[in-house]
Amino acid sequence: MKRLALLLISGSALAACQTAPAANAGFLTSYDGLTTRDDTLRASIRERRDEAAANAVEQVYLEPSVLVAGAGDALSEADRALVLREVDRQVCYEMSERFTIVDNAANAARVRSAVTGITPTGAAGSGVAAVANVLIPGPGTLRVPGTTGGLAAEAELVAPGGMQVAALAWARNANVVGMDSPSLSRVGDALQMAEPFGDAVGDAFAPTGRAVRPIADPDPCARYGPRTQPAGFATRLVTGLYVPEINTGTRAEPPKD
Template identity: 45%
Template sequence: MRLIFLLFPAVLSSFGLIGCVSAPVTTHTTLSATQDLSPGKAGRAQIKEKRNIPLLNTVSKVYIHPTKLAIGQHTRYSLSDKERNIVLNEIEAQICFELSERYEIVSNKDVSSAEVYSAVTWFEPTGAAASGAAAVAGQFIPGPIGLRLPGSLGGLGAEAEMIKDGSQIAAIVWARRAQAIGTDTPSLSRLGDALQFAEPFADEAARIMSPDPLPPKREYTKHTDPCAQYGGRIDGRGFVTKAITGLYNPTQRSDTQDETDK
C-alpha cells in the first residue's frame, strides 16, 4: 500500500504533461500523392485525408497489399524483426476487418476494382515499467478514465491509400500518441500502444475509403470470412487480461502467419 502512495505524485504529474504528448506530424510518406490531403476530424489523432466519393462509389472488389514499414530519413521507429511483423500484421488485419464490412475482399488483384496500400511511418515504444506502475495505481482510482505515467506513452504513425486504375481515390495520414489521462490501456509490451492504435487507424482508413451512402454491412461466418488468415476479429484474451490486471495483452498474429508474405 505504501508503494501506491509513493506512486501518486508521479501519476499526478502526468496531468501536466497532457499538452505535450500529441503525436508528431508525419513528414515522410509512401503515398503516391499528397497534394490534395486536408486536415480531417482528428479526435485524439492527427489526421490528413482525401476522399473522391464519386470514384469510391464505383468500387466493389478490393485487393489489400501487405502493410509495409516506410523507410527514409524522416521515419521514426526502433523495431526488431519480430516486433515489425507483429505491428504490420495487426494493422493489415484491422484494415481487412474494416474494409470487408464494406467491400468484397479478393485475393487476386487482377480481378479487383481497387487496391489498398498501407505503411507504418512512426513508432514510439510503450514504457513497460511505468505502464505496470500505472496499472497498479489504477486499481485505486475509480471510473473508466485511467492515468499513465511519464515514460510509458507509446505511439503510432501510419498511412494508407486506395488506388483505382492507377489513380489515388482515397488516402489518409494518421498519427497518435498515448495520453497521460484517458482510456489508453497500459501494457507491459513495448508494442502495447501501437497495437491498440491499429484498430482506430483502420477505422479511420476505412471511413475515408468508404462509398457514400454506405452499403449494407457485410456479415461472415468463420468459413466465409475473407480475413480468416489473421485469426479472430475480437481478441477475447485481451479483454480478460485487462479486466484482471488493468493491462493490455497484445495479440501476436504473426505467430500464426507465414512471415515470408511480408
Template identity: 60%
Template sequence: MSFRVPTVAALGAVLAALGACATPPAAQSGFLSNYSALTPEPATLASIRQNRDEATLANVDRLALEPAVFVGGAEEGLSAEEAGWVLAEVDRQVCYELSERFTVLEPSQPGAQATVRMAVTGLSLTNPAGSGLSAVANWFIPGPIGVRAPGSTGGLAAEGELVLVPDGRQAAAITWARNAKVVGFDTPSLSRLGDALQLAEPLGDAVGDAFAPEGREVREIADPDPCARFGPRTRPAGFLARMATGLYDPGMSAAPRETSPDE
C-alpha cells in the same frame, strides 16, 4: 478513505483536454503516390490528413488488400518477430474495417476494382517498467479513465491509399499518427509494442472511414470471412486479461504475421 466516481461533466472536461492535446502530424514518408490534395481533419486524439474522391469511391466495391510494410526506417530497433507483430496487427485492423464496407480480396484474386496499400511510417515504443507502475496506480482510480507514467507511452504513424485498378489513380488517401496519452483510455502494457499494437485499432477505424464512400452502410461480414487469414476478429482472452490485470497482453489480444520460409 473513499473515492468519488467522476461526474459526466468531469469526464467531459477530461476528454476535451485530451482532444486539445492531439498528436502532431508525422512527416510525409514518400509512400503515397500523391500528397497534394491531403487536408487536415478536425482535431482528435490522432493527427489525420486525408483526401477522397466521393464520386469515384461510390463505384468501388471490390478491393485487394496488400500486406502492410514499413517505410522510412520505422522498424529500426525492432526484431524481425516484433516487426511482424506490428504489421500483422495493422493488416488485421484495416482488413476488419474495410470488410464492413467493401468486398475484400487477396492480392492474387481477380476482379478487384482497387487496391489498398498501407505503410507504417513511425513507431515509438512503450516503456514496460513505467506501464507496470501505471497499471498498479490505476487500481486506485475509479471510472474508465486511467493514467500513464510520463515518458512511458508509445505511438504509431501510418499512411495508406486506395488506388484504382488498372491505372493506379489515387481515389482516397490518409496520413495518420497518434501517441498514447498520459491520461485517457490507452491501456498500459509490459510489452514495448503494447501501445503501437493497440493503436492499430483506431488506425483501422480511420482508414475505413476515410476510404468508404459517404452513406455506405456497414454490411454483415462475408462467409467465409475475408480477414480470417489475419486471425480472429475477437480475442475474449485479451479482454479478460485486461480486466483482471489492467495490462494489455499482445499474446492474448493480437496475432503475429505468418511468414513464408523465404522470409
C-alpha cells in the same frame, strides 16, 4: 482517489492530447489534396477521396503493409512483424465491412498501407501504471508521462488503372489519461493504435452513404482469428495491462500471402 488523480493531471494532459501530424513518408503515390481534419481530439488525420471514383469501387485487394522511413529500427524483428500483422488485421476488418475483399489484384482496386513511425512504449512506466490502475479503482487509465508510445501510418486506395482514389496520413500517440492501457510490450501502444487506424482507413476510403455491411461468409479476414478477443478484455480488467498475445490473438508466425 483515482478521480482526483485524473483531475490533477487532466488539465495539462488534455492540452497536449492531440498528436502532432507526422511528416510525409513518401509512401503515398501523391500527397496532393490531403486535408487536415479538425474534428478529431487525439489523432492527426489528413485525408482525401475522389467521391465518384470511390463509389465505383466494389472489389479490393489488400496488399500486405510495409515499414518505411526507418519505422521500428530500434525494435526487434518480431515486434515489427507484430505491428504489421495487427495493422493488416484491423485494415482487413474495416475494409471488409464496406467492400468485397478479393485474393487477386487483377481487376480490383488495391489498398496499400505502410507503418511510417512507431514510438516504443516504456515498459517500466507501464508496470507502475498497471499497478496504480488496479489498486486505485475508477474509470479510465492513468499512464506515466514520457512512457507512452504511438503509431504513424499511411494508406491509399488505388484503382485498377493506377489512379489514387483515396489517401490517408494518420498518427496517434497513447494518452496519459484515457482508455489506452499500459503494456509491458515495447509495441503495446502501437498495437492498440492499429484499431483506430483501421477505422480511419475504412472511413476515409468508403464513399459517402455506403452502409456498413454484414461480414461475408466465409469471413475474408478469418486468417487473423476471431474479430473479438474477450480474453483480452478480461486480462486488462484483472491486470490493468494490454497483453499482445491475448489481445491480438497472435499466432506463432504472421500470416503470409
